[in-house]
Amino acid sequence: MTLTMRLQNRSPHLPGFGVFFGDSGLGKTEASIYAQNKTNAVRVEIGETWSIKKFLQEVLFELRRPARGTISDLADQVKAALGDDPSRPLIVDEADKLLRKNGLLEIVREIGDVAGCPVILIGEEMLPEKLAVHERFHNRVLDWTGAEPCDQDDVEKLAKALCGGITIAPDLQAEICRRSAGRARRIVTNLDQAIVIARNKGIKTVDLAAWGGAKYFTSTPPGARLSSAAKRRSA
Incomplete structure (x- = not known):
């Protein structure tokens, strides 16, 4: 603007x-x-x-x-x-x-x-x-x-706009911002993951503890997977 x-x-x-x-x-x-x-x-x-x-x-x-x-x-x-x-x-x-x-x-x-x-x-x-x-x-x-990367204040505003009654705790906001490298597209995807976690656990607030071991969307592709034969050989 x-x-x-x-x-x-x-x-x-x-x-x-x-x-x-x-x-x-x-x-x-x-x-x-x-x-x-x-x-x-x-x-x-x-x-x-x-x-x-x-x-x-x-x-x-x-x-x-x-x-x-x-x-x-x-x-x-x-x-x-x-x-x-x-x-x-x-x-x-x-x-x-x-x-x-x-x-x-x-x-x-x-x-x-x-x-x-x-x-x-x-x-x-x-x-x-x-x-x-x-x-x-x-x-x-x-x-x-x-264009500038998002900061935690932007994450907070996006969460309020997109998370539909689910509260994203400040500690998770900060981690999402860090893991997303300030990229709005990644932040929105991670916020959607927080919504899924809230629905699956029946909670209204998602913090780092509630996020647990869920993966963050970072746009990093997964590594190559070993075939069963390769796994047996490496063993």
């Missing part, structure tokens, strides 16, 4: 592009949906196979406008629609994929320049470096904002 408001309230002579970047699982997409709902932003998530035409069609769909004509026609329609309300942001998630499709990043730059609306790209940790070689876009970025 800070990034979005910075772009919305910028001086007229300043560029209107922003980049929100960070490792997977930090909650970038959820944060963008929150900003979308608060600001009536137009938000699209780039697909792996999208062409320029598909991108423009999806933006027009989100704008509730018909998509007719050539690629040039579609681009003009997008610019006109977003230009009607230049405070309305365009949020482009999975923006790393823009750089893998010829012309997609350039059409996004053109839309922002002509419409004058805030344009926010959301992508992985290396997105700023990837954009550095695209000078025409890179020098238009007004604000680079990195």
